[in-house]
Amino acid sequence: GAGVSQSPSNKVTEKGKDVELRCDPISGHTALYWYRQSLGQGLEFLIYFQGNSAPDKSGLPSDRFSAERTGGSVSTLTIQRTQQEDSAVYLCASSSGLAIETQYFGPGTRLLVL
Amino acid sequence: TQLLEQSPQFLSIQEGENLTVYCNSSSVFSSLQWYRQEPGEGPVLLVTVVTGGEVKKLKRLTFQFGDARKDSSLHITAAQPGDTGLYLCAGGKAGGGNKLTFGTGTQLKVEL
Numbered sequence: 001g002a003g004v005s006q007s008p009s010n011k012v013t014e015k016g017k018d019v020e021l022r023c024d025p026i027s028g029h030t031a032l033y034w035y036r037q038s039l040g041q042g043l044e045f046l047i048y049f050q051g052n053s054a055p056d057k058s059g060l061p062s063d064r065f066s067a068e069r070t071g072g073s074v075s076t077l078t079i080q081r082t083q084q085e086d087s088a089v090y091l092c093a094s095s096s097g098l099a100i101e102t103q104y105f106g107p108g109t110r111l112l113v114l
Numbered sequence: 115t116q117l118l119e120q121s122p123q124f125l126s127i128q129e130g131e132n133l134t135v136y137c138n139s140s141s142v143f144s145s146l147q148w149y150r151q152e153p154g155e156g157p158v159l160l161v162t163v164v165t166g167g168e169v170k171k172l173k174r175l176t177f178q179f180g181d182a183r184k185d186s187s188l189h190i191t192a193a194q195p196g197d198t199g200l201y202l203c204a205g206g207k208a209g210g211g212n213k214l215t216f217g218t219g220t221q222l223k224v225e226l
Contacts (some may be wrong), residue, residue, distance in 0.1 A: 004156070008174065031212055033213070034215075035216070039219065040164065040200060040219065040221055041218040041219055042118075042120070042202055042216040042217050043157070043202065043204075043216040044216075045213065045214070045215065045216070048213050050212075056213060069165045091156050091157075093156070095212050101212050102159045102162075103155075103159070103214065105155075105156025105157050105158070106156050107154065107155055107156055108154075108155075108156055
């Protein structure tokens, strides 16, 4: 596709359930990022994939959060045993992997944990 | 830990007014980017500045990177309703790949 796509666009779940969020980056982009955004706030870095290198997981808030990127393309962010404080918009971005590059963002997945 | 503080957090102005948004940090960044985000969408890049003291203009928007590369400002002249959105600064560091630290955000509303 022409841009970064994310699915689902909205997700409502119950506390304690696991959720999986998907990101399809721009074709050919080697770098992929996950961020979390609370309502009207800035973005909180979660995890960064660059090519075949080990991912930078320094932003993951707890061991309930994990992410993988299969085949250097699609990425899945998994949140286990969701808590109400996990409610937020989860944004994915991709870039060509060069330094000081534009990050292209998807529309986000709005997660609500009841 | 939020390394980039933006001010003001909220700004509501009338069409035609000028405004400035500030992005401040105690850390030095090798690059500074500004993004605009509209409701239901992801942020979109407006500009990248990499040199201390650098000034870039994009139509009615003027961006400046501080001499010490710790702060930046965004000035909008004669604001229009289409400028409404969430403005985010983001800093990059050398050796950090393209990993960005985002600011706290400034929500701008321009009314007719």
